[in-house]
Structures are given as C-alpha cells and as structure tokens.
Amino acid sequence: MDKNEGSQSKAGPESPKPLENKTIVLGITGSIAAYKGADLASRLTQEGAVVEVVMTKEAQEFITPVALGALTRRPVVSDMFHHAASHQITHVNLGQKADIVVVAPATANIIAKLAAGIGDDELTCTVLATQSPVLIAPAMHAAMYLNRVTQDNIGRLKERGVSFVGPVEGRLASGHFGPGRFAENTDIIGAIHQILGRKGNLAGKRIVVTAGGTQEPIDPVRYITNRSSGKMGFAIAAAARDRGAEVTLVTAPVSLAAPYGVKIVRVNTAAEMFEAVAAATASADGLIMAAAVADYHVASAAANKIKRERGTLTLELAPNPDILESVKGDFARVGFAAESENLIENARKKLEKKRLDLIVANDISATDSGFGSDNNRVTLLSAGGKVEDLPLLPKSVVADRILDRLVSVLREKGHSIH
Ligand SMILES: Cc1cc2nc3c(=O)[nH]c(=O)nc-3n(C[C@H](O)[C@H](O)[C@H](O)COP(=O)(O)O)c2cc1C
Numbered sequence: 001m002d003k004n005e006g007s008q009s010k011a012g013p014e015s016p017k018p019l020e021n022k023t024i025v026l027g028i029t030g031s032i033a034a035y036k037g038a039d040l041a042s043r044l045t046q047e048g049a050v051v052e053v054v055m056t057k058e059a060q061e062f063i064t065p066v067a068l069g070a071l072t073r074r075p076v077v078s079d080m081f082h083h084a085a086s087h088q089i090t091h092v093n094l095g096q097k098a099d100i101v102v103v104a105p106a107t108a109n110i111i112a113k114l115a116a117g118i119g120d121d122e123l124t125c126t127v128l129a130t131q132s133p134v135l136i137a138p139a140m141h142a143a144m145y146l147n148r149v150t151q152d153n154i155g156r157l158k159e160r161g162v163s164f165v166g167p168v169e170g171r172l173a174s175g176h177f178g179p180g181r182f183a184e185n186t187d188i189i190g191a192i193h194q195i196l197g198r199k200g201n202l203a204g205k206r207i208v209v210t211a212g213g214t215q216e217p218i219d220p221v222r223y224i225t226n227r228s229s230g231k232m233g234f235a236i237a238a239a240a241r242d243r244g245a246e247v248t249l250v251t252a253p254v255s256l257a258a259p260y261g262v263k264i265v266r267v268n269t270a271a272e273m274f275e276a277v278a279a280a281t282a283s284a285d286g287l288i289m290a291a292a293v294a295d296y297h298v299a300s301a302a303a304n305k306i307k308r309e310r311g312t313l314t315l316e317l318a319p320n321p322d323i324l325e326s327v328k329g330d331f332a333r334v335g336f337a338a339e340s341e342n343l344i345e346n347a348r349k350k351l352e353k354k355r356l357d358l359i360v361a362n363d364i365s366a367t368d369s370g371f372g373s374d375n376n377r378v379t380l381l382s383a384g385g386k387v388e389d390l391p392l393l394p395k396s397v398v399a400d401r402i403l404d405r406l407v408s409v410l411r412e413k414g415h416s417i418h
C-alpha cells in the first residue's frame with residue numbers, strides 16, 4: 001500500500017462530488033453479485049448522484065429493498081404494479097429522468113429479455129422506455145456467459161448502442177475460475193463517468209498523459225527513482241476521459257489501479273518513456289507531462305548485481321533527454337515544474353525554454369501537497385503570461401483546472417471544441 005494512502009482521512013480540502021446533478025437508475029437483478037450492486041449504489045450516492053434503484057423480484061431474494069433504500073436515501077422500486085397503483089414513480093418517467101441506466105449486476109435472464117425487447121417488470125420496462133445511455137455489467141457463471149445464446153444477446157444489445165462493462169475473468173461464486181465475474185465497482189463507476197462525459201469539451205481529442213517516477217537501473221536489482229506516486233497523472237487521465245478524450249497514459253511503475261477506459265502504456269526508464277511518448281503523440285492533440293522523469297541515468301548500468309565492497313562506490317550519471325523539449329509534433333504541451341525554491345521564477349524559465357503552452361508549478365515544500373499526497377497546491381502559468389494561483393485542492397480538482405486551461409489552449413490553436 002502506498003504509505004500516503006491514509007492521508008485521505010486527514011482534514012483537507014473537501015472531496016468533490018463528480019456525479020452531482022446526475023440521476024442514475026440502477027437496476028439490480030437476481031445474481032449472487034447483487035450485494036456488490038448495493039456497494040455500487042452507495043458509492044454512486046457518495047459521489048453525489050441521485051440513485052434510483054430498481055430491483056427485480058429475484059434480486060430481492062439476495063438483498064432487500066430496505067438496504068438499498070438506506071444506502072441511497074431514496075425509495076426503491078421493487079414492484080411495478082404496486083408503484084403504479086400508488087402513483088409513485090413509473091418506468092416511463094424513471095427512464096426519462098435518468099442520465100444513464102445501469103444494470104449491475106445483470107443476469108443472463110435480464111440480458112435475454114432486453115435483447116428480445118420484453119418488458120415484463122419495472123426494470124425491463126424502464127430500459128425499454130429510456131432514451132438515455134444504457135450500461136450493463138453482467139455477472140454469471142462462465143458456462144452461462146459463454147453460451148451462444150447469451151453471446152448473441154450481448155452482441156444484439158451492443159449493436160443497438162448498449163454499453164457493457166465486464167464481465168471479467170476470475171473466481172466465480174461456484175468456485176470455478178473463468179469469464180463471467182462481475183466487473184470491479186471502480187471500473188463500473190469509471191465506465192459511467194466515461195459515458196456521461198462522452199460529449200464533454202475534449203470529445204474526440206487525443207490526449208497523452210504521463211505519470212509516475214521513472215526507474216533508472218544501477219544493476220539488475222537496484223534503481224534510482226523519486227517520490228512521485230503517479231496520483232496527479234492518473235487523476236488527469238481520468239478527468240480527460242470524463243470530458244470525452246481518448247486518453248493514453250504512459251506510466252512509470254506506480255501502485256495505482258489503471259483508470260477504466262484509458263489506454264495504459266507501462267514503462268520503467270526515462271528512455272522508454274521517451275519512446276512511448278513519441279509513439280503516442282504521433283497523432284495527439286495534447287501532451288501533459290505529469291511524470292517525474294529522471295534527469296539522469298547510470299551511464300553504464302552493471303550487468304550483474306554489484307557486490308558490497310569496502311570503500312565508496314561511485315556511480316557515473318549521464319543526462320537523459322528532456323522529453324517535452326525533444327518530442328516532435330504540433331500538439332498542445334503542458335509541463336510540470338516541481339520545485340522546492342523560487343517556484344514561479346523557475347517554472348517560467350522552464351515554460352519558455354521548453355516552449356510550453358502551460359506549466360503547472362508545484363511547490364513540493366508545501367504541507368500535504370505534491371508527491372504522494374491526494375491534494376496539490378499549484379500555480380498555473382500560461383505561455384500568454386496568465387498566472388493562476390490555486391489553493392490546496394484534491395488532485396482530481398486540480399486535474400480539472402489544468403484541463404480547463406488545456407481546452408483554452410486547444411481553442412487558441414484553432415481546434416473546434418464542443
Ligand atoms: C443462488 C443463486 C445465484 C444465482 N446467480 C446468478 C448469477 O450470478 N447470474 C445469473 O445470470 N443468474 C443467476 N442466478 C439465476 C437467476 O437468479 C435467475 O435466472 C432469475 O430468474 C433472474 O431473474 P432476474 O433476471 O429477473 O433478476 C442465480 C440463482 C441462484 C438461486
């Protein structure tokens with residue numbers, strides 16, 4: 001575990017609620033994974049969404065509407081005719097008010113009914129009645145999932161524009177291993193963000209983000225690195241995805257889960273990162289270099305493990321090329337300047353020397369900011385001379401502020417932005 005992961009519990013800037021003002025209809029069906037649907041409902045509620053849960057009759061054999069009502073602080077739709085009789089919310093207005101309808105977990109049975117256009121309960125009727133995006137997270141035994149009929153049904157739904165997240169391979173409730181396992185809730189939430197952001201102001205743009213601290217080998221078992229956790233770059237990658245961008249994340253080794261829907265390229269050294277960035281930016285609109293790239297590498301790394309000997313050991317370090325300065329192409333360039341002194345002055349020098357459009361100056365001497373932290377306190381300096389000093393903010397919020405500026409840069413460069 002990252003030693004700084006516990007910092008979330010510390011008092012700090014308030015976490016953002018990225019799903020505020022969104023209504024999510026969450027259909028839960030009769031799968032053994034239904035309890036994970038309860039966790040999903042809770043997490044979506046914590047992100048600020050209004051979560052309208054619709055449970056099939058069979059789902060209620062696994063978990064109760066009482067639990068879901070308590071987690072979402074909303075009435076739960078568990079009986080179509082009861083709700084209609086009492087003039088409560090119906091499938092038609094549920095489908096219409098939803099920003100997205102998510103069926104998680106989805107049984108083979110509900111997938112078959114949806115593929116056939118059958119509406120015989122509140123959930124199937126809601127999906128039939130909605131014009132909003134529909135996301136399905138299947139969960140079933142591998143044999144049911146691999147069955148031709150299920151595969152055909154999934155294919156038909158995909159053809160009609162329904163999105164799927166998972167299932168993944170892994171341990172199944174039966175004790176077997178195989179495909180059919182319910183996707184991780186983090187990925188389902190990532191998929192929801194991605195779908196809701198499809199028409200965002202980076203829609204159709206190709207953005208390359210780098211993250212983490214490169215590792216420069218000394219010998220086969222040792223390396224030189226730095227304190228970068230990768231959190232800032234990962235937050236930017238997820239935030240760009242949530243604005244509709246097609247994101248490639250080039251990352252040095254980090255202990256963070258890959259954001260769903262982002263193409264990940266894993267590298268170790270600065271030289272490898274350079275190559276990966278050059279390849280990824282060949283068709284990119286923007287490059288955001290949040291990685292802490294080593295300035296030096298060991299001139300000749302030992303082929304075998306260096307033995308301990310008396311006296312000192314001297315390592316000769318050779319400079320690495322500066323990726324932002326050397327990588328060719330006509331795309332927006334955003335750099336980072338982590339400084340412990342003369343922050344603005346040094347950042348401005350970098351901005352000019354590397355001919356960047358924007359630089360994010362990061363005072364690493366500030367408390368609870370920068371490396372490893374969930375928060376960051378940065379100053380944004382634009383090529384045009386604009387300086388924006390931001391307070392201590394969660395990295396996800398900083399990511400959005402950086403992307404606001406990137407959007408302006410792209411506009412200035414003549415890109416059409418929605
Ligand atoms: C213990 C148990 C676990 C089940 N788990 C699943 C499952 O994970 N996926 C699935 O497709 N069906 C599963 N089923 C079968 C469904 O519950 C059954 O097809 C039911 O009719 C689904 O109804 P619904 O799709 O309306 O919720 C399970 C049944 C039982 C008894």
